Amino acid sequence: MRKKIFKKSFDLFGDLIFLLNVPDGIFLDYIGEKKYLALPPKQFLGKRVDEVFPPQESETLLSAMNLAVKSNTLVKVDLSLIIGDSLKHFALTFMLYDEETVVVFARDNTELKNSESVAEMERKNILNILESTEDGLYIIDENHDIVYCNPTIEKDFGKNLGQKCYTYLLGRTIPCEHCFFEQIKKVSSVKRKYYSPITKKIYEVVSTPYYSAKKNLLKLSILRDITEKEKAKKALEESEKKYKKLSRELELILDNIPEPINYKDIHNNFVKVNKYYAKLVGMDKHEIENKNALEIYPKKLVQQYWKIDKQVIEKKRPIIDLEEQWDTKLGKRWVLSSKIPIFDDEGEVSRILGIAKDITERKIAETKLRESEEMFRTIAENSVMGIGIIQKNQVKYINKTVTNILGYSEEEVKTWTLEDMKNVIHPEDQKIILDNLTRKQKGEKNLPVNYRYRIFRKNGSICWIDNYSTPIIYNDHPADLITVIDITENIRAQQELIKLNTLRSELLSRTSHELKTPLSVIKGYAELLKHLESLQSDEEALETLEIIDKGINNLEMLIENILQASRAKAKQFEIEKKTYNLSELIHHSVNEMEGLLNLREHDLTLHIEENITFRFDWKAISQVLRNLISNAIKYTPSHGNIEIHTEKIKNEVIVSVKDNGVGFEREETQFLFTEFGKIERYGKDMDVIPGGSGLGLFISKYIVELHGGKIWMESKGRNKGSMFYFSLPMSSF
Template structure:
């Protein structure tokens, strides 16, 4: 009361008419009343209130200044208030006063300047204890900070909208959601809503008003961003009331569900694609429960198994007697393998169709774990025609193997049968040339030499055919022994030196003195002789042949390089095949074109039996060739 009375009077005209009334009022109020002199020292206080509130006696206050009892941190605020009072004649401020027991009390002080009866300037201070108010304010601030922290850190945006659709409040999340710097409090909320969603949003709010409670339903709608794109949000809403309990708007939460919506859309598209694949797949797709009851199947399954699908839905596939007991065991094993965590391979099953005919399928399964139970999906690929084709191929292979055996037997038998009379012809011609050559006319000698040469070629051909027969029947045995490979190479070169002279060819040897290797001497000589003979035949006169042998790591490398007519890529693909002779008729290359096409094939087989490898290199026609062999030392 005293504070209000003092506030209602102009202290510039302050005067006291009744001393007793004044003292009665001053000593019985709870507010601190003080008068300061022109030195800003206390010259009067209502001592009862000072004692009750601050614990000081009158003599502890009089003559001292307010700053002697003020909190150091409040001095700037006090000085600013005094300055303001000097300008306006009055001021109000809050500061802390120290209690006698050395703790501080928050006070609200109002001050006025006035003149006393003698014309001296005085200052009147009226202060009241505001500790409880400060506690209430601090609690309110903490509460506000708490709720603001919750609102500003939740992922959902919170908005308050009036009944006209104007935004009264929008949490920072809405700005982030819409990529706006700041949402204006006067913005129209419906401005951001997709036009196709406005009507359902209005109905949603009408429902909220009608039920006067938070709706259990979530409304999903689209809201526009700064970039004019739309995002999906899910919203809940409750009514917003004024102090009289009247509905003045809505409090709504907005949660960004765009990712979920996109995922749902992709899932929907995926389901549509799967449904399309399921219905149009050429494979039979069947969905069963864990007990084997058929839940669903596509048309292809009906066609493959020979059943009308509606007639088998709800039946256990075992009761249809599609599979034999042995086939059922295979399916069960596949199922158990899948349950153990291993993805099993497809299995082939023979089945009895609904019309009694048999068919073959490739059977694959997968397990689908739903929320309620376990489902089994099986995929059946009809391989009946493939099985028939396989059977035909197997039968034809058997026939071909029989024909091949007949061919090999025939070649072996004919070769053996030809070998004996051919030896007689070849041997007789050789004797005639060696013993009776001087007693025969030149015409006769010419014919005998032709017989001898042809017999020699036929004899070599028959030996090769017999070797091939031994290799293909697995009867060729190697007689392995430690040999000096360098010595073998020199012997082979010596045996063919007459051909080198006839063809006027230069030969160079780069060989170590000793290269010990465990080989079949006769077979390796056969390979080296064949390679050197080919180099001589395919190199024009005055050409060069280089033979080298060197050791590297665990192998010996042998090569024959010639400056002959070279090889194309197509030529090299044929070389090591049976009868892989390269025809060069009419090319006028001045080389020997005779040969059976068996020599390199036999050479490769012999090197393979020794655990080595043979290959050829050439940069092309007329650029020479290099035949190489790698012998494994071990």
């Protein structure tokens, strides 16, 4: 058949026809006159092109063959060969015959090379071929002008009215960024896909260099509409992606289900298992899949399970929630197993889906619950704390301690209604408890769980109890676990302690007031004596009087601190806010401490803003500043450094007093800002000024908090200094 076709082709094209094998370029056969052969047939049939022709000619032939294969179009090349004593010129046309064969039509153009009639004939033949193809074909010159386009192109894009290729095909006003012209100068052909906004189609374009009769470089391009192909390809890719994604998601879901799942065929082979199943078996899931159950489990166990599987296959019905005990790598596990048949298109069982719910924890929990209930009852019956369970406003359980506190028997209490419980509570305490109970019944959350209230015992006496309740599940329904402690004696002790504290505060206040009058008299006489002695110039007497005066001042300050602390504790300390400049107060306070600063030879640096005006009590905040600055001076060894900073943050100002003094250990800080919370420095070989009542920081804290601010300190440890801060809101009212 092939011979007949080639014979007919030979009659049409004449001279010589070769058959080349793709892709090796082996000569398979020929038809033609031997006078056109450079070698006898035996010397080239079955051989490769590069074994027969010189390198340059071989490269030309192979390139043309490959281009014909890639483009599936006719490819023409000129080839010159020496046959005998003469140079012959051949026009070769390469045509893809099938996937493995290229036909080469060779025409002797030696005599007709310059003949215009032959050229015209060839042009018409080529045009007939090109215009009959379903692929679009166009030729452009180096100026991007379209020289030729076949009817297929015009059918898609319309008549070409001398347009540029980029305008005609793409609707562009400038050439493409990656024009083929530069590329085809370097390679024999270029293939590319592009989308045309004019036709809204996707094309595959194969371009190759082409020279006109005048040797001008042209570009021949074959345009193939692959829109539907691309859509089908994209749809297939999307379908594959969705399938793979769905498959991955399904596998991920199954692998994250904390229950064993397996999927077997009717021959007891595992098709799929999830990770939890593999974990129970003690293998990787991929080691189980595609294996028979006999390769995984002992024969006796396989026969036991297969008996159940066969029932599912034969009866075509699932078996649900079969309680089984499995021997696994995790030990014995209790499961609720379900076997579900999967049917094929003929309605026969082709797979069995095994889903098991691991109920081992539930079994253990049930056992522990029984043990826990027994333990709870044992603990509750022997507890010194009253324990009860209330459900739906009824007493479900109480221990002996509750009956001992109430004075009622267990039988009496278990018959109580909500009204009975209410009657036991002291009338003054009923409202808050009943209000919270009502809010709880309405579904409100975050209600108080701890109450202290009074109850009436059966004998009529009053008892204070501390009651704590927490929600629990009792007999599968919500309930409250109640614990009660008799705190009657504690309450009495607290009341006595309050009385004693009140008495102590009154005593300190009264004593301080009583001391102030004689102290004022002593101070007055001491001042008088100092004046008289100064007239007589008795230096020794004056020094003694100075010591007395200093002691009186210290005693006066101590009495004033005690009185202020008493007022603070009794909530009787009052402040009077007016508009002042805090910067001026800081300068004033530093000036008051100048004598003590010079005595200790400290350097004090101010880093403060000059205008910090807002409402505060000048006298009270002055006392806070004096306390903090004097402490920094006294508890910093000589020649120390003290800094005072201010910082405005939003609507408040922060004042800090920093020193490089003795600092504080962590355990010492808990005593700061407490009444008489003095850290003793006396006798510890420190270059500091000991003394003080331990009331300064306590009073300062109260003053700052009365202004709506905060006070705190920081220290990195002994001999690492400290920094005291206090903040004040910068309010204008």
